[in-house]
Amino acid sequence: MNDLSTILSEPVARLGASTITLGHALAFGALLFLGLFVALVVALWRSAKARAVAAAEAADHARDAEARMAGILQSQAEMQGRMGAIAEVFGARQAELTQSIGQRLDAMTGRIGQTMTEQTKSTHESLAKLQERLAIIDVAQGNIQSLAGQVVQLQAILSAIIDVAQGNIQSLAGQVVQLQAILSNKQTRGAFGQSRMEAIVADGLPHGAYEFQATLSNGSRPDCLVKMPNGAPSLAIDAKFPLEAWNAIRAADGADLQKVAAQAFRRDIEIHVRDISEKYLIQGETQDTAFMFVPSESVFAEIHENFEAIVHKAHRARVVIVSPSLLMLSIQVIQAILKDARMREQAHLIQGEVIRLMEDVARVDERVRKLQVHFGQSAKDIDDILVSTSKVTKRGQKIEALEFGAQPDGDAGPDGASRAPAAKADAGPRVADSKTGQLRLRVVEGDD
Template sequence: MQLSDFSIHARSRVLRNVQIYCFVMLETEDFIGVVTLLLSTLTLVLVGLLWLRNMRKQRETDKGYGAQETGLARLEELLREQERVFRREMADDQKAMEQRLGDIQKQLAEDAGKLRTDMVERFESLRKTISEGLADGRLAQQRSLNELNESLQKVLHEGITGVGKDVNAVLVRNTEELGKRVERLTESTDKRLQEISSQVDKRLSKGFEKTTETFALVLTHLNRIDEAQKKITELSSNVVSLQEVLADKRSRGAFGEVQLNALVRNLMPEESFALQYQLKNDKRVDCMLFLPEPTGNIAVDAKFPLESFRRMTDLQLADSDRDKASSQFRQDIRKHIGDIADKYIIPGETSDGAVMFIPAEAVFAEIHAHYPDLVEEAYRRRVWLVSPTTMMAILTTARAVLKDAATREQVHIIQQHLGALSKDFGRFQERMDRLSQHIRQAHDDVDQVNTSARKITSRFEKIEKVELDEGLEPTAIPEVKAKV
């Protein structure tokens, strides 16, 4: 009986709670929750029935529980009764819920209709407001575009005008500056050319003057040579007296040196010769001529042996004595040629030849006329036999060589200046080329600026011709249908 009372009390509590929950869920329109709660309750009841059936089977096995079995049977019957009652109540509740759901559905349909009507009215009002705003915005946008177009045209026109003025001013300024630079460069080039021309003229004039002087001196010396040739006869007639004067070796050497010194000083510049010049081998030469390469320095000896020549030409001696004197004369000259070649021909210091000065024209003529072997010996040993007349010609030629060397040096300087002038002209050509390139580049830039200006003007003209479409209407907003 206690179990039965407990089950009745539990059933009533469960049903009471279920009714409360169902009422709350219906009020909150949670239909799914109501159905879920009912199914949960039914499941709970079925579980209780199964539990009681199991308890009954267990108690049937126990013999000492007969009274309890009777109670369990009654409890089972009560549960079945409660199940039937619960099913009836659930059916009633289901009908009430269906009725309630129908009422709620009707109410929702009425509310949806009202909401749809309200939304349509609101959308229509919003469409009208948007259409009016779009029309006003289109007009304001048209006015703004017109104002912007006018201001932009004005600004661009002013900008193009200013750019054109600036470009023209820059071009004029660059042209003026370029003209000034070209004028300055031309003036400096003309001045430089005039200076170089004046220097060349001066040096050429000096060279011509020196050449004229040289030719005048040559003519003068040739006249002197002619006079000397006239005096040869007189000298030949005075050979005997000269031999007597030159009998002494010291007097003979002094006479040759004095005659050589007179010739050299009269015909050669001071810096082109040296008297009693000491060589590297500690030998002293009577005269050293300093000539330009490839000739080089030439040693001149004036100590000629005349004793044998005096005896050879002495008519008072017998023929045998004069023959002996002739042989001795040949030996003396050959020895003197060898001494000059050994002493005064020094590689690296002097020329490859030396000069043996014969102070008498008669002796020079005698050697070339009757002693050809001595002439060949001298030629082989690179010793040049000269007389006062031929020495004069040699010195004149040497002086001309010196002047020609000086002239060549001046020509070399002129060539250097001409080379520098050629380089200056080359730099001038390069600068003129760069200048012409800059001028062409400036002309191309001006053409490009003009092209850009024409393009900008064309684009502005196209912008001015643009017309906005007046027939455009704002698009209507489609109606929204509420779905139930």
């Protein structure tokens, strides 16, 4: 023990007046080691705490990410439901369009068949009368061949119309698949509404009766300008598709959100109506009424069902809101007006053709009557010739009979008298053997 104390008391270093022993050095080293150990423990504790805080923050971030992912999945499910509803609506519209086209084609086929039947019946009756009176078969055959050619051409036209309709239906089915991408973009949605309006107008009106993106005197450019006949002002049509506000109405859950979305929808429609009324209603240049085309039947139904005030306001502003079906009906009415105007313009030509046709018929009737007179005169001449030949034949037979009765026998007695009747009796069978004489004698006897 004393040796250990001696060793620890030995001086190791000197700092000024202080002497540093081995014990002091060992004590300082122990204190230094303890301080380093405490610092290491504190560092490890802080590192563990930082890792715990980082783990907690990572868990919070994970929970936030899960919540966002759940929201995204819910939005995706809602979007799929909406797209399913849109697909069902367009499927129903496609079925209605197919049914409407089929009904119109059936009605057109029935009318054309009835018209062709009536024309065929009238033609056959006319041909039968001409055959009975004139026996002119070549003219009837020519008419029948011409009618058969027209029937073949008509069948070809109907087949072409049916093929075009089927192609349009298949094209519409393909376009429904692309509807989601079209409606998601505002510019493509506007182009979709305008293209649908242009398709309806181009299918219903002849070329030259309308103009797309025409510039008015005030610099405005409506989507379509329908030219009316007889110098009347043109009809302006503009396509609008307020889909975003309508989708907001459909997606609103509470009453407050529904009210806000309805106000936004009403505001958008009123802005569209005001723009059309201010830009496209020009006195003397356009009609006093313009069309606002909504390319969706569901949006049109929503406007008339829940926003009747907007409809009345549009009427007061002389703007008519139309759906695809109403625009198609309006185009058909305009088509009938244009057709009537063209018919009135061509009325004098039709009258001239009818007059020339009546002149041809009159000449045919005159020639037929002359031919009938010739036939009657020929028949009368033949009858006169038959009477003359019958008389000549009768006289020749009488002369022949007299020659047989006056033949001398050489006896003037009773035997001679008995031979004369026998000769007459023999003369009778000879006359009967002459077929021509018998035929002529019968004719003479009938005349007597």
